[in-house]
Amino acid sequence: MKRLAAWLLIAMVAVGLGARVASTARAQRPASLESLLPGVDPERLVAAAEIWNNPPPRESVEATAKLLWAISRIDPAVLARWTPAADAEPAPPADPASSQLSSSLRVVRVRGVVERYDAVRVPAELAEVLEFDRFYRVQLEQVATVGTNGGDASAAGAAERLPGSIGVVTRQLPAAWLSASGNQAASGNQAAGIGQAVEFTAVSAISGEGGSGEEWRLYANRLGWFPQAGDGGELPVGWQLLAAEGVDIGSLAEVARRNRQPLGSEDSDTFYAMLAAAAAISEDSEQAAPERVETMQLLRAPAELAGHWIRLDVEIARASRIAVTTPERRAELGRDAYWQIDAFGELRGAKVQLESPDGEGEPLEFENRFPVSLAILELPEWLERRVRNEAGVAAGEGEVAVSMLSEGVTVDGFFFRLWSYDSEYAESRGGRQIGPLVVASEIALQPANVALERGVSAIGWVLAAVVIASLLITAVVMWRVGRRDRAVARERRAAAAQRPPTPPESW
Numbered sequence: 001m002k003r004l005a006a007w008l009l010i011a012m013v014a015v016g017l018g019a020r021v022a023s024t025a026r027a028q029r030p031a032s033l034e035s036l037l038p039g040v041d042p043e044r045l046v047a048a049a050e051i052w053n054n055p056p057p058r059e060s061v062e063a064t065a066k067l068l069w070a071i072s073r074i075d076p077a078v079l080a081r082w083t084p085a086a087d088a089e090p091a092p093p094a095d096p097a098s099s100q101l102s103s104s105l106r107v108v109r110v111r112g113v114v115e116r117y118d119a120v121r122v123p124a125e126l127a128e129v130l131e132f133d134r135f136y137r138v139q140l141e142q143v144a145t146v147g148t149n150g151g152d153a154s155a156a157g158a159a160e161r162l163p164g165s166i167g168v169v170t171r172q173l174p175a176a177w178l179s180a181s182g183n184q185a186a187s188g189n190q191a192a193g194i195g196q197a198v199e200f201t202a203v204s205a206i207s208g209e210g211g212s213g214e215e216w217r218l219y220a221n222r223l224g225w226f227p228q229a230g231d232g233g234e235l236p237v238g239w240q241l242l243a244a245e246g247v248d249i250g251s252l253a254e255v256a257r258r259n260r261q262p263l264g265s266e267d268s269d270t271f272y273a274m275l276a277a278a279a280a281i282s283e284d285s286e287q288a289a290p291e292r293v294e295t296m297q298l299l300r301a302p303a304e305l306a307g308h309w310i311r312l313d314v315e316i317a318r319a320s321r322i323a324v325t326t327p328e329r330r331a332e333l334g335r336d337a338y339w340q341i342d343a344f345g346e347l348r349g350a351k352v353q354l355e356s357p358d359g360e361g362e363p364l365e366f367e368n369r370f371p372v373s374l375a376i377l378e379l380p381e382w383l384e385r386r387v388r389n390e391a392g393v394a395a396g397e398g399e400v401a402v403s404m405l406s407e408g409v410t411v412d413g414f415f416f417r418l419w420s421y422d423s424e425y426a427e428s429r430g431g432r433q434i435g436p437l438v439v440a441s442e443i444a445l446q447p448a449n450v451a452l453e454r455g456v457s458a459i460g461w462v463l464a465a466v467v468i469a470s471l472l473i474t475a476v477v478m479w480r481v482g483r484r485d486r487a488v489a490r491e492r493r494a495a496a497a498q499r500p501p502t503p504p505e506s507w
Helices: 002-024 042-052 058-072 076-081 096-104 124-130 175-180 237-244 251-257 265-282 295-300 327-333 381-391 424-428 448-498
Strands: 105-121 134-145 166-172 197-207 215-222 309-323 337-354 364-376 402-421 433-445
Touching (some): 042 058, 042 166, 042 197, 042 215, 058 105, 058 124, 058 166, 058 215, 076 197, 105 166, 166 197, 175 251, 237 265, 237 309, 237 402, 265 327, 265 364, 265 402, 295 309, 295 337, 295 364, 295 402, 309 364, 309 433, 337 433, 364 402, 381 402, 381 433
Parallel strands (some): 166 215, 364 433
Antiparallel strands (some): 105 134, 105 197, 134 166, 309 337, 309 402, 337 364, 402 433
16 A cells, blocks of 8 residues: 555646646747656666566556656647757756666657557556556567657658567557557567558667667557558558548547547547548548448447548538648648538438437437538638638638528538537537538539429328328318218117108008
């Protein structure tokens, strides 16, 4: 208990430091990597190096778990961008041990192919503090570093190939691998994920004199997963399309876990990556046809459909221009804004009742149609003209902030998740609106004949209902009249039977 209490105190201090790093690292570059890893020292790195022993010593398991926890507290964007301050004098180390730590740690971007992996259990008392009960040892082959020291992979040029296989210890594996293995990471070549391409940012503790004598020990919070066609298994088409554009498919499970919650910073990497990917895919006329879905499917199975390539019919009602404020996101998207479109999907006669995600207010009830949100990087030309016309802003006269619309459209895109947001209807009932969010690649105006068919179909159903109702009413009236006539006839026959017969006139 004393040991646990001491570690709890250390963890509380580290949490505070980690939170401060996450909030301030964007404003100033840290002077050294160890400043991002509070509580990590050379002794802990030495102990963690024994994690590849079989079985790993308890001291090594504990040291590795604490190191992974410290890495998980760093904002991924900060870790990916970390570089030594080349134009500034480094701060003098507090002691020789700090200098030793600085010389042995690097940040690297690594890609490779999974050869095998297994799980390592964290002791129960430590797992309660760190809030994870296992981590994973993953052996990689065909390993290359891309953008060493936080460089941009896209600008790094040719990757540096590393000899042989290299191991990485990670806190998280893609959820699809674990669900395929019964939520337990299997060992050997039969485990889900074997042969899959991964890419990730890691803290590397490197020992040796350089060249072939260097020993790489990699530690990562999670592995990015980029499946391709032919990797084995039946992967959704949407996953393959997104992975080909550089979207981490392993992040979709984390996105799906936040269904019915507002969009937050945890969603931003995947959301913006999907926006850029959807825009790139819209320029490719040879991609696979989307899966046609109904609005009710998105409401019923949001976790299963995350990242799927879908086609959905909706009626758009409002387009809003959303500014992108950070330079990094602008560079990623190649523009300073995207569009959010409020729309409605048909419920095909179904009725939907939803509880507010925060548990407050009255249930929200919907009939006939349901709110759907679209996000798209660039409006198609026809829709941009419509937006400008409705807003009364001619081309070249400035940007449109909001425009009201009323058009039936067909959307091709990727389902993101259910999200919650403020709306007048939900606020009137004391809660928040929940609805599907689709990252659109194409928005096409429905052909006039489709709209006409839909209108004629609706009119036809109304007329059919009127005719059927008229027939039913007529049948009921005729039945009641016939019943009354039969009753009168019976009464007349009974009265006639009680009267004496009338003699003929000839009598």
